[in-house]
Amino acid sequence: MKKNQLVTIILLLIVLLFLAFLSLYWGAIKIDPFHFQDEISRLIMFKLRLPRIILAIIAGVGLSISGVVFQALLRNPLADPYILGTSSGAALGGVLAITLGLGTCIYSVSFSAFVFALLTLVVVYQLAQLDGKMPVQNLLLAGVIVNTFLSGLVTLIMSLNRQELYSIMFWLMGSLGQSDQGAVWLGGSVVLFLSGGIILVSRHLNIITLGEEKAQSLGVPVELMRKILFIMVSLIIAILVSICGMIGFVGLIIPHISRLLVGPDHKVLLPVAGLLGAIFLLSCDVLARTIAVPLEIPIGVITALAGAPFFLYLLRRKRTNLLFEE
Numbered sequence: 001m002k003k004n005q006l007v008t009i010i011l012l013l014i015v016l017l018f019l020a021f022l023s024l025y026w027g028a029i030k031i032d033p034f035h036f037q038d039e040i041s042r043l044i045m046f047k048l049r050l051p052r053i054i055l056a057i058i059a060g061v062g063l064s065i066s067g068v069v070f071q072a073l074l075r076n077p078l079a080d081p082y083i084l085g086t087s088s089g090a091a092l093g094g095v096l097a098i099t100l101g102l103g104t105c106i107y108s109v110s111f112s113a114f115v116f117a118l119l120t121l122v123v124v125y126q127l128a129q130l131d132g133k134m135p136v137q138n139l140l141l142a143g144v145i146v147n148t149f150l151s152g153l154v155t156l157i158m159s160l161n162r163q164e165l166y167s168i169m170f171w172l173m174g175s176l177g178q179s180d181q182g183a184v185w186l187g188g189s190v191v192l193f194l195s196g197g198i199i200l201v202s203r204h205l206n207i208i209t210l211g212e213e214k215a216q217s218l219g220v221p222v223e224l225m226r227k228i229l230f231i232m233v234s235l236i237i238a239i240l241v242s243i244c245g246m247i248g249f250v251g252l253i254i255p256h257i258s259r260l261l262v263g264p265d266h267k268v269l270l271p272v273a274g275l276l277g278a279i280f281l282l283s284c285d286v287l288a289r290t291i292a293v294p295l296e297i298p299i300g301v302i303t304a305l306a307g308a309p310f311f312l313y314l315l316r317r318k319r320t321n322l323l324f325e326e
Contacts, residue, residue, distance in 0.1 A: 091172055095158065116237055133223055247281070253314070258276055
């Protein structure tokens with residue numbers, strides 16, 4: 001790792017810690033960091049804000065790392081973590097739970113979303129299989145088809161259950177403040193474990209991006225590594241969508257920004273993307289709960305409003321290669 005890359009990681013870590021500390025005191029109710037001895041202040045800080053700060057960091061890391069992996073394996077700069085339809089499966093499960101009257105129990109919604117996400121993952125991979133292999137083109141096509149079909153089902157259910165429309169829309173647009181804390185701790189631990197596993201095999205990801213033939217000549221089991229990485233990333237997305245809904249643009253723009261900062265080497269790119277994603281999502285969460293007090297704006301709205309213009313800026317850069325190097 002080069003010295004400037006190490007400095008970048010350290011600076012991002014410092015910014016993340018400072019922002020997390022600031023988020024603990026900044027909100028609809030501002031708390032003096034030197035005077036928070038009353039019971040209400042401690043309740044707000046440690047029972048309400050701290051869990052969502054942790055969830056924002058975990059979701060930012062998971063979504064960003066997933067975006068890097070998908071863009072590398074699919075060799076598509078427009079690939080995002082939701083491209084294979086796992087998110088639509090989770091959305092269908094969550095929407096069904098809400099329309100069946102289980103919306104008052106966050107744990108039930110999260111569990112239903114996670115189960116449907118896993119079922120979608122199995123269906124997509126089965127459709128993409130060809131003679132024991134999983135060609136990237138087949139996987140991408142299967143994901144797009146299943147994603148479109150499930151999105152249609154979600155829209156149909158929403159049209160037939162307008163009395164639950166607000167609850168459904170708020171959940172679909174993402175929120176960090178309505179999750180069951182048990183699900184957050186359990187799911188978050190799994191997300192961090194899988195993200196760490198992906199970083200550990202970053203060398204193989206570097207080799208795979210060189211091309212299948214060259215990777216095989218260097219002794220990398222390309223087909224096996226693809227399957228393992230796709231499954232790990234899909235599990236991350238299934239867990240995150242089931243816990244906090246669909247939060248867009250994080251896994252799309254953060255990998256590109258990270259490449260501009262440190263280049264295409266995944267050994268550095270993955271941890272930088274994770275830190276940058278956590279910073280971005282934590283910043284968006286602070287905005288979501290402060291710019292329209294006493295209302296809270298779905299965080300997916302903030303990420304879209306912040307992410308779309310920046311991505312358009314990236315597209316306008318004449319010398320930018322969005323997938324690898326400038």
